Ligand SMILES: NC(=O)C1=CN([C@@H]2O[C@H](COP(=O)(O)OP(=O)(O)OC[C@H]3O[C@@H](n4cnc5c(N)ncnc54)[C@H](OP(=O)(O)O)[C@@H]3O)[C@@H](O)[C@H]2O)C=CC1
């Protein structure tokens with residue numbers, strides 16, 4: 001008995017040491033582009049939704065470092081300005097490009113208000129973009145909400161479907177002209193592996209008959225993939241590409257609606273610290289699809305860890321993708 005207890009304690013201690021060593025001594029993030037690529041994104045304007053937190057913030061930081069001009073589309077201007085201030089300080093400390101009159105926009109960070117839970121806000125944002133921005137080279141549909149209680153957007157859509165899919169659907173459609181006139185340009189869509197558990201039930205897209213927060217998140221992420229594939233088809237020959245990715249499991253604020261008992265929280269924090277990716281690790285595929293010459297001309301594909309991955313048949317169903325597109329047009333009011 002005593003031997004078993006000692007063995008269990010030793011195993012636990014060994015495991016803890018291994019995890020700590022992995023975090024502290026292991027290679028820090030394998031950055032996609034080292035310093036030799038620090039001008040890769042010079043002259044390019046990138047719009048990132050939800051760039052004040054998590055993956056969006058890390059993506060913004062890295063693309064700024066590569067010389068992009070980054071527009072942060074965020075719903076809370078106070079949180080966004082705070083994040084922008086930190087990003088500018090970090091860039092200066094790292095010796096990144098200094099924005100100024102002669103920098104051609106390199107390293108410049110702009111904050112704009114965008115609430116994807118309001119079609120009015122999306123329209124106002126796009127109008128401002130079209131008035132103020134002469135070009136848009138990369139659009140990163142990153143913002144997302146995860147497993148919230150049943151809530152509706154300003155326009156009466158179930159919140160996860162409304163923000164993760166419909167808000168981005170309208171945003172992308174209204175910015176397509178600018179992306180086309182800036183071609184070659186790219187659209188990057190952040191989905192999730194959890195798409196596998198979703199289905200597009202056209203009879204109840206607003207989840208009024210029943211609401212399951214996990215299913216609705218998965219459905220919104222499946223919609224992200226179907227949207228990407230249908231858009232890629234529609235964009236053939238335009239030199240505007242669109243690809244979709246899953247980032248893995250990443251330690252961000254996405255879990256804000258998951259309620260964990262106070263006493264168990266430290267354990268969850270420890271587990272996430274040990275096993276989840278950091279935001280910079282998780283953002284690598286977004287950064288890759290936004291900037292790498294390797295994916296020039298590649299469109300309609302699904303990526304994880306900077307490599308193309310296979311999709312389940314339900315995410316490649318062209319008739320479902322077309323029907324979802326048509327219904328989304330009606331829902332957001334852009335039916336021609
Ligand atoms: N973290 C993970 O393990 C995984 C994440 N993903 C996906 O990654 C993407 C980024 O999430 P992540 O960085 O993890 O989470 P965070 O919660 O850290 O970031 C989400 C961002 O989306 C913004 N957002 C939420 N609702 C709206 C809205 N109505 N209008 C505009 N912006 C909004 C948030 O703004 P605010 O800060 O104001 O709330 C925040 O900036 C999401 O699409 C998510 O589904 C996919 C798989 C796994």
Ligand SMILES: CC1=C(/C=C/C(C)=C/C=C/C(C)=C/C=O)C(C)(C)CCC1
Nearest residue numbers: 192194249251252255258260268269272
């Ligand atoms: C980090 C973290 C949490 C967990 C978040 C989780 C589990 C997020 C998972 C998101 C996924 C897998 C999204 C996929 O699309 C807690 C427990 C809320 C609180 C402690 C810190």
